[in-house]
Amino acid sequence: MNIAIIGAGAMGYNLAKKLAPNHKVHLAASKMTEELVNKASAIGVTAVDRKEAVKGVDLVILSIPLKAIAELPKDLFEAEPQDLIIVDTSNYYPFRDGNISELDNGEVESLWVAKQVGRPIIKAFNNILEYTLVHHGKTTNTTGRIALSIAGDSEQAKKVVAGLVNEIGFDVVDGGKLADSWRQQPGTPAYCTVLNAEELAQALKKANKENAPKLRDEVIHRIINADPALTHDEVVALNRLTYNKNDANK
Numbered sequence: 001m002n003i004a005i006i007g008a009g010a011m012g013y014n015l016a017k018k019l020a021p022n023h024k025v026h027l028a029a030s031k032m033t034e035e036l037v038n039k040a041s042a043i044g045v046t047a048v049d050r051k052e053a054v055k056g057v058d059l060v061i062l063s064i065p066l067k068a069i070a071e072l073p074k075d076l077f078e079a080e081p082q083d084l085i086i087v088d089t090s091n092y093y094p095f096r097d098g099n100i101s102e103l104d105n106g107e108v109e110s111l112w113v114a115k116q117v118g119r120p121i122i123k124a125f126n127n128i129l130e131y132t133l134v135h136h137g138k139t140t141n142t143t144g145r146i147a148l149s150i151a152g153d154s155e156q157a158k159k160v161v162a163g164l165v166n167e168i169g170f171d172v173v174d175g176g177k178l179a180d181s182w183r184q185q186p187g188t189p190a191y192c193t194v195l196n197a198e199e200l201a202q203a204l205k206k207a208n209k210e211n212a213p214k215l216r217d218e219v220i221h222r223i224i225n226a227d228p229a230l231t232h233d234e235v236v237a238l239n240r241l242t243y244n245k246n247d248a249n250k
Helices: 010-019 034-042 109-117 130-135 155-167 178-184 197-206 212-225 232-243
Strands: 002-006 024-028 059-062 085-088 147-152 171-174
Touching (some): 002 010, 010 024, 010 130, 024 034, 059 155, 085 155, 109 178, 130 232, 147 155, 155 171, 178 197, 212 232
Parallel strands (some): 002 024, 002 059, 059 085, 147 171
């Protein structure tokens, strides 16, 4: 498969690294730099600019901060086929992204993203920590695999993305339509809590949309201000404890 990843930060880079052995991967960032070329070369992928990245590919992964979605070229996908699969890995954090009124008023993050890019999208890879992605993937049919949820309106597109999730070492749970993707946003029991498939399916059901922003901000405040910095396991424990507060169905 030909895959473009826009965003060479922790998530985009590590997804590129994991997908490179079995796919042709283009890695792009906001600017073409020597650092990007070197990073791409080190993992066997090709560094290109954003417009070149999306030409003729089967799937695009947007792995950039949510605020940067609105700064993508407006014609980025103009010449690409309507069935191009676009995956959104972003999450809304007002301390980083600034306040976005639509999201503060309850609009689902990925529905907002879809409007910005003018295309349907699939929500995936947003509810996993970098360390988990890098170190906790297991081969198919291995016991104890961690699960990731995928939300979107195209069953065919979700099937393709599910194949990639499985390939890099994780089980898959169907997160429903794109409008349901708030159930895997920050502040919910499904967000970065390292669960198996059965546990994740239950966590998605328990999500509380009204409480999620407050819990999201509580956790990020504690992480930013922790001294010493929290370990991966401590972050997971904090997420589990906090995001399961007041988790009645809504």
